[in-house]
Amino acid sequence: MKFNYRRAGSLKEALEILSEGDESLKILAGGTDLLVMIQDKLISPGVLLDINGLEELKGIEESNGRIRLGALVSHGQIAADKLLREKALPLVESCGEVGSPQIRNRGTIGGNLVMASPSGDSIPALYVLGAEVSLKSRDGERVIPIEDFFTGVKKCVIRPDELLISITFPALGPDDRGFFKKLGQRKALAISKVSTAAVLTLRAGVVVSIRIALGAVGTTVLRAPRTEAFLTGKSLAPEVITEAARLCAEESRAITDIRSTGAYRDEMAGLLLARGLEKLA
Amino acid sequence: MEEITVQFMLNGKAVRVETPPAFTLLRLLRERLGLTGTKPGCERGECGACTVLLDGEPVNSCLILAPQVEGREVLTIEGLADGDKLNPIQEAFIEKSAVQCGYCIPGMIMSATALLDTNPEPSRDEIKTAISGNLCRCTGYTKIIRAIEVAAERIRKR
Numbered sequence: 001m002k003f004n005y006r007r008a009g010s011l012k013e014a015l016e017i018l019s020e021g022d023e024s025l026k027i028l029a030g031g032t033d034l035l036v037m038i039q040d041k042l043i044s045p046g047v048l049l050d051i052n053g054l055e056e057l058k059g060i061e062e063s064n065g066r067i068r069l070g071a072l073v074s075h076g077q078i079a080a081d082k083l084l085r086e087k088a089l090p091l092v093e094s095c096g097e098v099g100s101p102q103i104r105n106r107g108t109i110g111g112n113l114v115m116a117s118p119s120g121d122s123i124p125a126l127y128v129l130g131a132e133v134s135l136k137s138r139d140g141e142r143v144i145p146i147e148d149f150f151t152g153v154k155k156c157v158i159r160p161d162e163l164l165i166s167i168t169f170p171a172l173g174p175d176d177r178g179f180f181k182k183l184g185q186r187k188a189l190a191i192s193k194v195s196t197a198a199v200l201t202l203r204a205g206v207v208v209s210i211r212i213a214l215g216a217v218g219t220t221v222l223r224a225p226r227t228e229a230f231l232t233g234k235s236l237a238p239e240v241i242t243e244a245a246r247l248c249a250e251e252s253r254a255i256t257d258i259r260s261t262g263a264y265r266d267e268m269a270g271l272l273l274a275r276g277l278e279k280l281a
Numbered sequence: 282m283e284e285i286t287v288q289f290m291l292n293g294k295a296v297r298v299e300t301p302p303a304f305t306l307l308r309l310l311r312e313r314l315g316l317t318g319t320k321p322g323c324e325r326g327e328c329g330a331c332t333v334l335l336d337g338e339p340v341n342s343c344l345i346l347a348p349q350v351e352g353r354e355v356l357t358i359e360g361l362a363d364g365d366k367l368n369p370i371q372e373a374f375i376e377k378s379a380v381q382c383g384y385c386i387p388g389m390i391m392s393a394t395a396l397l398d399t400n401p402e403p404s405r406d407e408i409k410t411a412i413s414g415n416l417c418r419c420t421g422y423t424k425i426i427r428a429i430e431v432a433a434e435r436i437r438k439r
Contacts, residue, residue, distance in 0.1 A: 004282055005302035005348045028346070035305070035344050036325045048302075050349060076338070100414025101392065103326055105338045106345070188413035189327050 001038050004047040011056045011136070011163075017049060018161045019138040025049055027163070029072060032099070032107040033115050057110070057165060060084065067171050071110025071164045075122070079104060087171035090125040090197045093180040097121055100189050110164040113149065116156040117191075119216035119259075123150075124197035125180050127213035127221055131169040135162040150220040175201050175208075177280050181272035182215075185259075192216045193260040196248075196272035202280065205235045214269050217254035226251050227273070236281035244277065245270035289350045291316075292360025300347040307331045309347040310357060318358035318387045322416075329415030332388035333357050339395040339414070358387035361394065369439075370394060370432040379428035381419035388415045393429045401437055405430070 008014035017025070024046030028034060037043050051057065057072040060081055067088060069078070078084055079096035098104050098112070098121050112122045113133060123146070131146040135158055146167075150156050158164060172178060178199040184190030195215035201208040210231050212224040227248040234240050249270030254262040284299040291314065300309050307324070310316045310333070322330030324343045331342040334356040361368045370393050373379070380386050389412055396403055396411035403411065408429050417425065 001303040001305075002282055002301075003303050005285060005346060007348070007351075028349075031344050031346065031349075032326055032341075035346070039325060048346070050346075052349065099326070100329065101395075101411060102329060102332055102339050102341045102414040103344075105335075105340050188410075189416075 001035075003038070003045050005050065006047055007050045008054060011054050011165075014049065014051055014054060014163060015136060015138045015161075018163060021160065022047065023160070027051055029111040030074065030107040032103050033111065051163070057163075062087070062171055065171050066168050069109055069167045071166055072108050073110075074105055075099070075107050075109065075112070076101065076104035078109060078122075088125075088129055088169070088178075089172070090128055090178040090180040090199060091122065094121045094125040094182070094195070094197065097180070097182045103189075109167060113167070114156060114158060114164055116150050116152075116154050116220075118153060118218060118220055119192045119195070121180070121182060121192060121195060121215065123221045124195050124213035124215040126167065126169065127223065128178060128197045128199040128211040129169040129172075130211070131167050133167055134165045135159075136165045137162045141165070147223070153219045172199065173201075175203055177202055179276035179279070181276050183268050183272060191259060194252075194254065194265040194268045194272065196269055196276065198273065198276055200231075200280070202236075207231045207234055207236065212248065212273060214248075214252055214254075216259070217252045217265050217269060219255075222252070224248050224251050224273075236277055238281075241274050241277045241281065245274035248273045285348050287348055287351050289352060290354040292356060302346070302348055304347040305343050306333070306345040306347055306350055306355070307342040310342060310355075316357050316359050320384055320387055322384070327416070328385070329388045329392065329412075330385055332391040332415060334391055334395055337395065337398060339392050341414075356391070356394070358390060361390070369435045370397065370429070373428040373432035373435065374425070377424050377428040377431060379421065379424040381417075381421045385415055385417045389417070389425055393432065396429070397433055397436055401433060403429075403433060
């Protein structure tokens with residue numbers, strides 16, 4: 001590996017550097033994907049800009065019912081956070097399943113989004129939480145709903161002069177429930193074959209509303225709108241859950257690749273949904 | 282590429298060392314500082330042989346650049362013993378024959394150290410999670426887990 005190393009001293013400095021348009025520059029956050037890509041010679045940057053010193057990109061806060069995560073918050077911090085366990089459980093469960101303890105201590109939530117892998121475990125959780133992503137450049141800031149952020153496999157809308165600053169979403173309320181379930185080759189250090197996340201509002205045992213997102217089934221994370229519509233207004237009786245799992249498998253229409261076949265992914269997407277719902281019934 | 286000076290705390294002592302900017306912490310430790318207890322394995326964050334503690338947290342030293350440890354605290358396997366006296370985790374690994382080929386063991390012990398520093402009474406599942414980022418290709422996990430349990434008991438009794 002050969003490249004120069006530059007440390008951004010402030011957000012303003014980082015955005016100035018990015019505005020210069022140096023195409024050989026890559027941003028270094030946790031480094032758990034970037035350094036592997038460099039080792040594998042998929043990219044050969046001339047300079048890495050280390051943003052780990054930027055305080056504006058750190059911290060987990062709640063204000064006025066919304067939670068803000070700085071882009072540099074690690075998966076390990078999220079997995080261990082008490083506030084998030086209470087008010088963003090699917091995200092806590094997803095971040096707790098990323099990689100290994102060592103990877104979770106380094107890999108950042110912002111990095112997981114910008115890498116834009118369809119199997120990025122935090123992404124389905126952020127879909128069902130209704131997250132928004134804040135991108136900042138020297139010229140201004142824009143806020144993108146997470147479902148508009150990804151454009152394809154490893155592709156997202158961030159421009160080279162922009163930095164992902166933070167992720168915000170509404171805190172789950174007392175009637176809200178949620179989960180994240182993942183299936184990989186083994187428990188640790190395995191990229192998801194398929195994952196399912198959901199957030200639902202339950203009142204008197206009836207599903208008032210529900211959002212379901214499936215990871216690793218397509219070129220981006222997908223919602224399951226027909227299953228959501230089916231479950232809305234119903235109680236979580238065993239036969240309802242069975243039918244929801246069937247519908248979810250049907251609308252997953254997953255891809256086949258080196259990690260799994262589409263047919264298996266479809267079945268498992270439904271099964272993971274059923275397992276999550278059964279615990280809430 | 283011009284070398285960079287990095288200063289950090291290594292096993293309790295301040296060090297100042299020159300490094301190429303693209304060196305990983307793993308290479309810095311082994312090639313510039315002569316600490317070869319930290320092992321290179323997959324060099325892509327999947328095997329845990331290179332695990333060290335950075336400010337007390339287990340990390341893959343193959344995925345951290347040397348300049349990134351500026352001002353931080355690094356603990357390697359060499360920093361655990363007190364002179365010739367091994368620490369309780371190291372002793373338990375020997376006593377319970379938790380070592381086969383030995384290559385994964387420094388990383389295993391560093392992960393166990395981070396666990397017992399924060400959780401002196403871990404369950405078997407917590408131990409398994411703590412070492413889930415460390416692969417042992419001799420498949421000696423049972424004795425490794427037992428050694429960590431024994432070490433935990435001894436540390437609690439002290």
